[in-house]
Amino acid sequence: MSSLKKTLYGRCHIIKNWSDWDYSIHCDKSQIDRQGRAMTYPFTFKVNEHTKTARFSSTSSLPYYDTTLSSCTCADFEERKLPCKHIYRLAVELDILEIVRRPSFNREKLEYVRNSPDIDNEPDQIKRQKSGMSSKCKPIEIDYENETALFSGSSKSPYITTPTTCTCRDFFVRRLPCKHIYRLKYELNNYNS
Ligand SMILES: [Zn+2]
Numbered sequence: 004m005s006s007l008k009k010t011l012y013g014r015c016h017i018i019k020n021w022s023d024w025d026y027s028i029h030c031d032k033s034q035i036d037r038q039g040r041a042m043t044y045p046f047t048f049k050v051n052e053h054t055k056t057a058r059f060s061s062t063s064s065l066p067y068y069d070t071t072l073s074s075c076t077c078a079d080f081e082e083r084k085l086p087c088k089h090i091y092r093l094a095v096e097l098d099i100l101e102i103v104r105r106p107s108f109n110r111e112k113l114e115y116v117r118n119s120p121d122i123d124n125e126p127d128q129i130k131r132q133k134s135g136m137s138s139k140c141k142p143i144e145i146d147y148e149n150e151t152a153l154f155s156g157s158s159k160s161p162y163i164t165t166p167t168t169c170t171c172r173d174f175f176v177r178r179l180p181c182k183h184i185y186r187l188k189y190e191l192n193n194y195n196s
């Protein structure tokens with residue numbers, strides 16, 4: 004387990020030395036998104052293990068993208084000059100790295116937050132308090148007497164929130180206060196004072 008931690012950058016578990024990039028760039032949020040897409044995007048590709056290159060199908064006017072471990076002909080790479088989803092996938096296919104599950108759903112990390120003496124001050128919880136206060140996270144309806152609220156979300160039916168539970172996916176997965184719970188508590192406090 005300790006050796007895994009040393010080689011984990013973003014969602015990249017580096018197996019073989021990948022000297023084309025400074026490992027720290029794989030920890031950026033925008034890179035972590037690409038690491039996820041490398042595994043879920045429905046592209047087709049052909050890897051040449053000998054030259055360590057690949058040709059990926061494209062959905063743009065270009066018929067394909069040519070990818071190496073340090074470059075790609077796709078627009079994303081041309082613009083950012085940082086690993087795109089094709090480069091990450093090539094690295095996976097060449098057994099240079101492994102894309103691990105989303106770190107926010109990492110069980111060990113969740114256990115750590117759950118056991119914290121001050122859960123609301125854990126960085127992952129502070130993030131949820133902030134997004135709970137954004138204008139996008141506005142309750143549709145608050146029942147002050149019963150301390151419940153309805154929030155609109157990505158699914159069709161609204162989320163039903165109480166100070167300790169919520170029907171959103173974040174709460175379902177983490178069993179820790181989500182942004183809706185934080186927002187409801189804030190609204191209830193404001194109402195009572
Ligand atoms: Zn690319």
Ligand SMILES: [Zn+2]
Nearest residue numbers: 169171181183
């Ligand atoms: Zn929620």
